[in-house]
Amino acid sequence: MEQKEKKISKAIIQRLPRYYRYLGELLSTGVDRISSSDFSKLMGVTASQIRQDLNNFGGFGQQGYGYNVKNLYEEIGKILGIDRVHNIIVIGAGNFGKALAGYSDFERRGFRIKALFDKDASKVGKTYSGIEILPMDSIKDYIRDNNIEIAALTVPKDSAIELANELKDTGIKGIWNFAHTDLDVPEDIVVENVHLSESIMRLSYNMKSRSIGR
């Protein structure tokens, strides 16, 4: 299946990893085929919505058969670009950095955290979950020598802005940004933000509107 240079909506990109997760759970419980209506019920999304979403990438269901779980799982994996390993470094070996290092789920999905970096010299040389903490001044060489594609930034706001600037010419393709700021990077670097403060504000908003709605 060739992926066209077609604009895929953000909403679909939100849903694809969720399809992938549910298909992975089905696979691990031995389900190899699912009707489009059962899959719809499981996902809490209409069958036609699922069909529409998948049609953006060629469509995978067969009339009267439903979906082949393994096949669809693998195809969505390809669409998401996780049919191969991505090497990651985590910059900032605080609690968030250590939490990422210890999260085995990433490795299972093809995201391999290769090293942590911290400016605190007393942390350098220690390991968390088998991953070593290296000094900040070795970042650029490390990226080049280890085919690193993604840098996760778990540092304060100002450091994140500086780092995003320093990472510009290193060949890094993606920044996974946990700092509470937007980053200004060249077009060929993708930023995915995890803004926890915004997430909890959305929770607060939804709690408030739920209680007004009743």
Added chain:
Amino acid sequence: MEQKEKKISKAIIQRLPRYYRYLGELLSTGVDRISSSDFSKLMGVTASQIRQDLNNFGGFGQQGYGYNVKNLYEEIGKILGIDRVHNIIVIGAGNFGKALAGYSDFERRGFRIKALFDKDASKVGKTYSGIEILPMDSIKDYIRDNNIEIAALTVPKDSAIELANELKDTGIKGIWNFAHTDLDVPEDIVVENVHLSESIMRLSYNMKSRSIGR
């Protein structure tokens, strides 16, 4: 301003906390008024988009004046329900739980983490960032006695599903879910998910489509 029982789109709820963050930054640098076009440039969102978003809540700009930063900041704070304190507990005192406990930004925004809970008896009684770890069997009493509205779940998938079930009748209004699963809760509880595996898959997808697009 009375908030109507009007369906506000998810996209707007995504953008509101970001407006709030930028307005807070403007305030802290002493800016008290901003033209709608300068605000638009700063946010990277068209002026008419901002106007439309805010019109859902009554509208706040004045023709020829722009926006009063403090006023808009406070009004968006009210819309988000963060004009008052929300008490939170964090269940799971692993690295993520500790990271949340140490994140002073939440407190500044009216989210006060009151206690951590962990099933590991050897952790109970310890404190992180001044927040004590309490035993799991005291959760229900603690929620009742301390006016807790939000429970953050930083536990494995299966525990999160169990906990969501146990929290049902405690008066908890929101669950901030860091576990890699969807939670089935009654209608009066709001769930906000932070699915990191899905976030990094979106990063991977966008990296892939960016490189195809070029």
